[in-house]
Amino acid sequence: MAPGTLAAVLDVDGPAAPPRSNGELVFSAPWESRALGLALALNAGGKLEWEQFRxxxxxxxxxxxxEHPPGEEWSYYRCWLAALxxxxDQVGLVPTxxxxxxxxxxAARPHGHDHRHYDHEHHHDNEGHAC
Amino acid sequence: MTTDTTRVPVELRTEALESILVERNLVDPKVMDTYIKMYEQDIGPMNGAKVVAKAWSDPEYKARLLEDGTASIAELGFKGPQGEHIVVKENTPDTHNVIVCTLCSCYPWPVLGLPPSWYKDPAYRSRMVREPRTLLSEMGLDVAGDVDIQVWDSSSEVRYLVLPQRPSGTEGMTEEELAGLVTRDAMVGVAEVAAPGEG
Incomplete structure (x- = not known):
């Protein structure tokens, strides 16, 4: 991996960022927080065994x-979502x-309907591998 | 294979998953929103900073904290997911501790909030184990050659928290003032706590 990867990330989220603010940006897109919230809420309701998810x-x-192709951007929450x-699917709660x-x-909804989390303008994100 | 979701945009998958789970009463949207708000706004490194400041100010608390991290942290009201077994590692003049999770980015959420993006980065996760001194230096922390670096990999249910060294020049400070000096990075072990005025 390129040593520059970490440095590039540090520029926006390292010592230069306010490190102790409780309101700092922990998600890079709204869907990431939804994916996190789903796992936590399922676990809280006894529907998700944390160790199995982990x-x-x-x-x-x-x-x-x-397996990822060179240059594909790393996304932790993409892996998180795939794991969820x-x-x-395994426990049968939501078969794939x-x-x-x-x-x-x-996806077949007409453009311009009232959608909360999905933005039709952001189709570039569909080339995922593994996660 | 027909059951592969990776070709579908993540935003769409998340929205679809949420709608199914809510429809089937498997997820309570209120609980979900509470969690999200909690981690976006309420729970962050300030919790850990309070723990560190108390340990610096109260030797008995510090002894308890190093003995049983989970219970001593819960004393201050900090508990929850990913905080079931927290072990605190104390930095000394001879030993510098740093935490990592090579497999899946485990992190002590109740005291530090959610992990920053660099903590989850593959480069951090692999290099901190392989070449901690070099990586720490790249991250701006030069650890003296005669100081031992201990890397704690949270590969089981254990979550680690680093108790940084108290900087000099802070002798007269209150716990609250001390907490104001402690950064998230210092509690992960990729930085030291700067003395007042040096931050």
Whole structure:
């Protein structure tokens, strides 16, 4: 990995950033906070075994590190989301085919409808590998 | 394979997942929003800074903290997910501690909030184990050659927190004033706490 990766990140989120502010930006996009909140709420309700999820997270991260094409940007929450999907598929709460059905239905919505989290202008993010 | 979600944009997958989970009463949207707000606004490194400041000011608390991190941190009201087993590592003139999670970015959420992006970066996770001195130096912390660097990898249920060294020139300061000096980076172990006026 390029040593510059870390330095580049540090420019925006290192010693130069207010390190102790409780309101600092911890998510780079709204969907990341939703993905985090889903896992926490499922766990709080006893629907998600944290260790099982964590093992899937470890697997998703190591798959990304092994398989991602050079230059693909690292995204922790992409792995987080993949791990959550897999865990929910395994325990049968949300089988993957049902999830894909719903994403297809949402994608078919007419432009300009009232959507909270999905922005049609941001289609560049669909080239994911592993996570 | 038909069950691959990776071709679908993440925003769409997250929204679809949320709608299904809420529809099936598996997720309470209010609980979810509370968690998000909590980690975006309320829980952050200030909690850890209070723990450190108390340990600097109260030797008995410090002894308890090093003995049983989880219980001593809970004494101050800080507990919750990812805080079930917190171990505190004390920096000394001879030993510098730094934390990492090579596998999945485990982090002591109740005291530090959510991890910063560099903590989750593959470069940080692999290099901190392999070449901590070099990486720390790149991050702006030069650890003297005769100081031992201990890297704590949170690979089990254990979450670590670094108790930084109290800087000189802070003898007369109150706990609250001390807490104001302690940074997140110092509690991860990638920085030291600067003396007042040097920050």
């Amino acid at each position: 093992q899937e997270l470890i697997r998703a991260i190591s798959e990304w590190e092994r 999907e897999r865990t929910l 085919d049902q999830l894909l059905e719903r994403t297809a239905a949402f």
